[in-house]
Amino acid sequence: MQVIRPVGRDAGSKKYDILSAMMAHALAGDKHRQRQIMRLMALITARYNWQRNELSVGQREIARLWCVDERTVKREMARFRALGWLEIKRQGARGRVSVLELDLDRIxxxxxxEWPNIGEDFVSRVGGATPAAPADNTVVPFRRLSVEPGEGLWAAMRHHLRQEDAALFDAWFAGLADEGIEGGCLTLTAPTRFHATYIQTHLQDRLIIAARRCGTVISRLRVLSP
Known part of the structure; x- marks a missing residue:
């Protein structure tokens, strides 16, 4: 998938593309999803700094904008963090509110x-292909693995990751082997050292979110190599 960066000459149209994708996602869901996405879109259009990828606003101000109480704000912001849509960029301290950032790739x-609901031109413009990994002669080709039904967290994560992005799954996740969870740390084994390093550097967050969406919260991820 092509990554959209709302900066540069076409920043305005890219911002509309991101908001359009969120709108289509909301309209395809029930009233609870629609309200949740509308609230985040309100924050983005009113308070989000696109250039710096920063959202800095207190819970009281958010409650006033959303016309809700602060407890509702806490719950909704926690849900967005659980989805991986919002992340803490700088923790608030000494009377200063936390600075949040949007994970636009995740969104x-x-x-x-829901992109096809907007139109094929939109899909073509923002879809693209999954970025190829950097070339490395140390990578040993491995057999593509099918996603067989199974039990346990890793089996559920494999299914989720395959549904989410088949090309990315085949390239990076299919060759990983489960070594279990201990102390909140999920350990996986990759076929090569380069493969393990790439996963840790570029795809760790995606695995942690996949685990969370499969019902298990992990605090760390470790990828070993032979």
Whole structure:
């Protein structure tokens, strides 16, 4: 999937593309999803700094904008963090509110199923192909693995990751082997050292979110190599 960066000459149209994807995702869901996405879109249009990828606003101000109480704000912001759409960039301290950032890659990935509702031109413009990994002669080709039904967290994660992005799954996740969870840390084994390093550097967050969406919260991820 092509990553949208709302900066540069076409920043304005890219911002509309992101908001359009969120809108289509909301309209395809029930009233609870629609209200949740509308609230985040209100924050984005009113308070989000696109250039710096920063959202800095207190819970009292958010409650006033959403016309809700602060407890509702806490719940909704926690849900967005659990989805991986919002992340803490700088923790608040000494009377200063926390600075949050949007994970635009995650948002676009989660809204991808609804892109065709906007139009084929939109799909063509923002879809693209999954970025190829950097070339490395140390990578040993491995057999593509099918996603067989199974039990346990890793089996559920494999199914989720395959549904989410088949090309990315085949390239990076299919060759991983489960070594279990201990102390909140999920350990996986990759076929090569480069493969393990790439997963840790570029795809760790996606695995942690996949575990969370499969009903298990992990605090760390470790990828070993032979």
């Amino acid at each position: 676009m990935l989660d809204t991808k199923a």
